[in-house]
Amino acid sequence: MSAALVPAWKAVRRRPTLLAGLILLSLFVVIALLAPLIAPFDPILQNGDLRLQPPSWGHPFGTDNFGRDIFSRVIWGARVDLQIAVIGVLFPFLIGTTVGTIAGYLGGKVDIAFMRFIDIILAFPFLVLMLSIIAILGPGLKSFYIAMALVGWVSYARLIRAQMLVLKTVDYATAALSLGFSGPRIMFRHLLPNAIAGSVVFSMSDCVLVLLSGAAISYLGLGVQPPIAEWGVMVAEGQSFITTAWWITLFPGLSIVTLAFGFSLTGDGLGDLLGVRE
Amino acid sequence: MHRYKFVLYRPLQFLPVLLGISIITFVLVRLIPGDPARVLLGTKSTPAAIAAIRAQYGLDQPIWLQYLYFLQNLAHGEMGKSILYKIDVLRLITTRIEPTLALVLCSVLLSLVIAVPLASLAARSNGGPADHAVRFISTFGIGFPPFWLALMLIIFFSVRLDLFPVSGYGENLADKLYHLILPSLTIALSLSTVLIRSLRTAMIAELKGDLATAARARGMPESVVFWRHVMPNSLVPTVNLLAVNIGWLIGGTVVVESVFALPGMGQLLVRAIFSRDYMVVQGVAMVFACATVLVNFIADIVTVAIDPRVKQ
Numbered sequence: 001m002s003a004a005l006v007p008a009w010k011a012v013r014r015r016p017t018l019l020a021g022l023i024l025l026s027l028f029v030v031i032a033l034l035a036p037l038i039a040p041f042d043p044i045l046q047n048g049d050l051r052l053q054p055p056s057w058g059h060p061f062g063t064d065n066f067g068r069d070i071f072s073r074v075i076w077g078a079r080v081d082l083q084i085a086v087i088g089v090l091f092p093f094l095i096g097t098t099v100g101t102i103a104g105y106l107g108g109k110v111d112i113a114f115m116r117f118i119d120i121i122l123a124f125p126f127l128v129l130m131l132s133i134i135a136i137l138g139p140g141l142k143s144f145y146i147a148m149a150l151v152g153w154v155s156y157a158r159l160i161r162a163q164m165l166v167l168k169t170v171d172y173a174t175a176a177l178s179l180g181f182s183g184p185r186i187m188f189r190h191l192l193p194n195a196i197a198g199s200v201v202f203s204m205s206d207c208v209l210v211l212l213s214g215a216a217i218s219y220l221g222l223g224v225q226p227p228i229a230e231w232g233v234m235v236a237e238g239q240s241f242i243t244t245a246w247w248i249t250l251f252p253g254l255s256i257v258t259l260a261f262g263f264s265l266t267g268d269g270l271g272d273l274l275g276v277r278e
Numbered sequence: 279m280h281r282y283k284f285v286l287y288r289p290l291q292f293l294p295v296l297l298g299i300s301i302i303t304f305v306l307v308r309l310i311p312g313d314p315a316r317v318l319l320g321t322k323s324t325p326a327a328i329a330a331i332r333a334q335y336g337l338d339q340p341i342w343l344q345y346l347y348f349l350q351n352l353a354h355g356e357m358g359k360s361i362l363y364k365i366d367v368l369r370l371i372t373t374r375i376e377p378t379l380a381l382v383l384c385s386v387l388l389s390l391v392i393a394v395p396l397a398s399l400a401a402r403s404n405g406g407p408a409d410h411a412v413r414f415i416s417t418f419g420i421g422f423p424p425f426w427l428a429l430m431l432i433i434f435f436s437v438r439l440d441l442f443p444v445s446g447y448g449e450n451l452a453d454k455l456y457h458l459i460l461p462s463l464t465i466a467l468s469l470s471t472v473l474i475r476s477l478r479t480a481m482i483a484e485l486k487g488d489l490a491t492a493a494r495a496r497g498m499p500e501s502v503v504f505w506r507h508v509m510p511n512s513l514v515p516t517v518n519l520l521a522v523n524i525g526w527l528i529g530g531t532v533v534v535e536s537v538f539a540l541p542g543m544g545q546l547l548v549r550a551i552f553s554r555d556y557m558v559v560q561g562v563a564m565v566f567a568c569a570t571v572l573v574n575f576i577a578d579i580v581t582v583a584i585d586p587r588v589k590q
Contacts, residue, residue: 120298124567127529132563135551219425253426260421
């Protein structure tokens with residue numbers, strides 16, 4: 001372990017919430033990366049002889065109506081659902097941070113214009129606007145990411161803007177300005193690093209929201225398309241069989257809950273560590 | 279009564295937001311590639327119908343003029359026709375409002391029934407085992423996908439115990455409420471995880487506040503302090519919290535209506551997306567957005583009504 005990481009590790013070790021969250025998340029990352037090695041069966045290959053088998057030693061989570069192994073599908077699903085949470089948060093984070101930094105620092109008409117625009121976006125229920133955009137773009141994961149980028153940035157822009165309004169009046173901002181540094185340099189190099197903690201903490205609880213939305217949209221049939229193993233899609237596929245084969249629905253749902261729990265714990269722990277209260 | 283003056287002028291402040299909503303929904307539908315007239319009418323449309331829609335929406339005019347035509351049509355309650363149902367979008371939506379509204383109201387009531395006692399329990403044992411338990415439940419519960427939770431409730435209450443219907447909506451009031459129990463419970467369980475967290479924080483702040491300290495100094499028992507001083511003061515944050523979460527709540531109804539096949543606006547929206555019924559998508563999005571603005575307005579009025587200190 002390098003010298004810089006030692007204090008970080010000590011800070012994490014003192015916070016069981018953060019530690020538990022990080023362990024859960026790393027577990028899912030490892031499962032996603034090693035899916036081809038861990039998964040005992042092909043997640044997509046159908047097997048007519050093994051239809052709707054209840055959980056057993058050979059198939060710990062049972063099989064679905066196509067005879068596919070649910071355990072293997074849940075493992076491969078980790079790849080898709082982790083990707084949904086990470087990419088679905090990354091673009092809104094980048095866009096929102098940039099907009100919030102510029103609006104907060106420049107103030108005036110630019111700020112007013114952006115804030116009015118954000119008010120309008122926030123007037124729409126989040127999922128309704130997402131679905132309307134997906135309706136235009138057509139179903140699919142790519143549409144989900146685009147819709148996410150178009151809608152999700154507003155929370156980050158608001159958070160960063162509020163911080164920038166306070167920070168741009170502090171002494172080191174004035175000092176940097178009097179040294180003749182350019183606006184973008186002051187905004188992004190001097191002020192942003194001090195403004196970003198709240199957004200980083202929020203991005204963790206946002207991962208939960210995005211994961212649930214991505215899975216819900218896929219459940220509705222407008223996100224990830226079958227036969228790809230994604231947990232929301234798997235829940236939808238199991239719905240017709242809930243009276244007889246509950247295991248098709250139960251395990252993908254539990255996976256969503258566990259991954260979301262990992263993000264929530266990490267977010268709570270990080271908030272505690274960085275001194276950010278929601 | 280001057281405290282209520284904002285009821286008169288606040289709607290004027292909504293005008294820019296409402297205009298913004300109309301611009302976004304207008305732009306959304308215009309972004310669809312292809313001839314707008316065919317987009318609005320579906321692929322199987324007669325030349326006469328296309329000519330009529332071109333005239334009504336001014337489709338050969340410049341885009342800003344088309345927007346004005348769109349506003350003019352809106353002012354007449356004209357939101358176009360549904361391709362699938364062959365009736366006016368506005369009329370179609372009005373037939374779907376009742377299940378959604380009932381679902382939202384039942385969910386809010388149920389979530390308060392769940393969240394208020396649990397939040398009080400946690401706040402009063404601040405740092406104690408009950409507090410830890412409640413906080414764990416709410417942190418864990420936030421990650422439950424409503425569509426999956428709904429199916430788990432169906433497996434338990436409908437399939438195993440045979441207590442509630444699996445899906446659909448009733449004919450009379452009692453039957454409708456009976457059909458709404460599981461859908462509302464689904465949303466209420468999800469919503470209460472969010473409510474508990476914020477309510478607990480609000481109650482703890484009140485318990486430490488001057489009001490509670492003064493009451494204790496007068497020798498009031500802790501239970502009286504809580505019920506007479508902390509509880510009423512937690513009402514305002516609760517109302518505001520519900521208003522803030524209304525968008526989230528509506529999103530929940532969209533998903534849950536689809537799971538339970540409830541004939542509300544959410545189910546209408548999802549079906550419209552699948553059948554490329556763009557005018558319905560546009561109409562539902564617009565109505566949902568206006569409902570969100572309206573709910574926030576009502577929450578402001580309620581806040582002023584229950585807390586004499588608040589001035590808008």
